[in-house]
Amino acid sequence: MGIPILKLGHVLIASIQDALTDNDLIQLRDDLSSQVGWSRATGVIIDVSALDVMDSFATRTLRGIADITKLRGAKTVIVGIQPDVAFAMIQLGLDLDGVTTGLDLDEGLAAIGRGDRGDAGHG
Amino acid sequence: MADLDFSAHRQAVHLTDEDIARHKRFVGLEAADLPRIAAVRPIVMERVDELTTMFFDFLRGLDVATPLFRRGDLLDEAKRMKREHLIAMVGGVYDRAYVELQLELGLLYSKVGLDTRVFPGAFYHLMNTVGAIVMANAGDDPQKAFQNFMAVKKIGFLDIGLMIDIMAAEREQTISIQQEAIRELSTPVLQIRDGLLILPIIGTLDSFRAKQLTDSLLRAIRANRAKMVVMDITGVAAVDSRVANHLIQTVAASRLMGATVIVTGLSGDVAQALVSLGVDLGTLNTVGDLQGGLELAERRLGYRIARQADSSLETA
């Protein structure tokens, strides 16, 4: 089951609807990677608010997406990490340092508009 | 304890069949005791009113028991239940229903504020009287009468054991409810401007509290759509490497939700100690004091705070 990717101006929005299998995530990475190229997007927002768990694989893949889109000229913002999920990620030893994060879609769009650097937690 | 009413949170204390069985083992109650208790039964039943009256007369003589005697309605209820309990003591069935009866009586005593510590004495007095009556009715076999009484005495100790369990469980419950209340009071997350939260941390920060604090901060970030958080640790009793790691985790978790945390109130001594312990504070945004932290947060959010040249002119 693929994750639908919407285009809004120069921004691609992928909204994860359900608990994801590893293959869904890899599919999303490949889809976004190719779409960023032909759509000439400058920003990518991945909404993970429906994700039940962000384990090491999901975190690594999302970080990979941010790296790939950056190389292709688009900035990725991950939005909607739930309080419980954020808490479990930290306990597990995971972080998304270097990737811009936002509370929700609005914040994500604002961050792309501002051209925030990917480091809410620094300087 | 009396000042805070926790009754809404309090759950009834229940002992399981397992607990009851354990107490029976403690006092060595066995099947052979049941016929012995049955032999004492008619003697006690005949004098059950007398024994009940005597039990309360003994209590009446104690200063600490006066609250009970001021409440006529509850006193009658207590007498009725005590009488029932005496009958049950020689009834031969010591199951959950038996324990429930004790619980009810205990609840009634605590309603009038009666100190539970008076009961072992009153109970001892009662058992003594029962013993005297049993021996007076021994007939030509005092040895057997004594054995019978010893079986009843096991029930007496069974009761005391159960009572201690109930009291301990109640006390534990009170303590945990109070702790919960203190924790909630001690970790307020306040919104002071749109998008700006302040989290003053006071007291000791163990892993459980750190977890709870992070939990409430993350929820507040979402509820208030906060972008900046000023976390003031001036009031944290001792900042060691463990506490520092908790704080670092809280900051990292907030960042995952898109919020930036500024830590204030980290004293020079503490900072030096942490660095020498090898704690990496590089990931923390720190500002000396709370005021400085708030100013930085406001600037980041785009606020410009300016004092009016002469406020009296404005309001005139």
Add this chain to the structure above:
Amino acid sequence: MPVMGDDGITVTIANESDIVTARQMGRALSEQVGFQGSDLTIIATAISEIARNIVTYAQRGEIVLRPVTANSRRGVVVVARDDGPGIPDIARAMQDGYSTGKTLGLGLPGARRLMDEFEIQSEVGVGTIVTMRKWLRR
């Protein structure tokens, strides 16, 4: 398909979609036991990590989820069992950042941090059993 028995729920782990099933069953069971809020996500995350370990290293195995009671405390126990290659150096596998597969190397030590108790038994060529428990705070 997960199997519900007297001995808890058994989820066969044979491919990566079973990881999702295992953690969802784990969350549901923990909720029944009385866990709330972030604890549910923490348990589900730990299950996700050890289930992925099975898929990555052993290809096939099972996860058994059970409620437990001990010393009047309630909790859940998660047992992950496989007959894969086994772990030659457990101490090293429990270090952060150690990985022979294509993961971050956070799986086992991470799961240990998430849960209250964590035990691992492994024999090369025989398999691995990970047992972890989380207790409900009274």
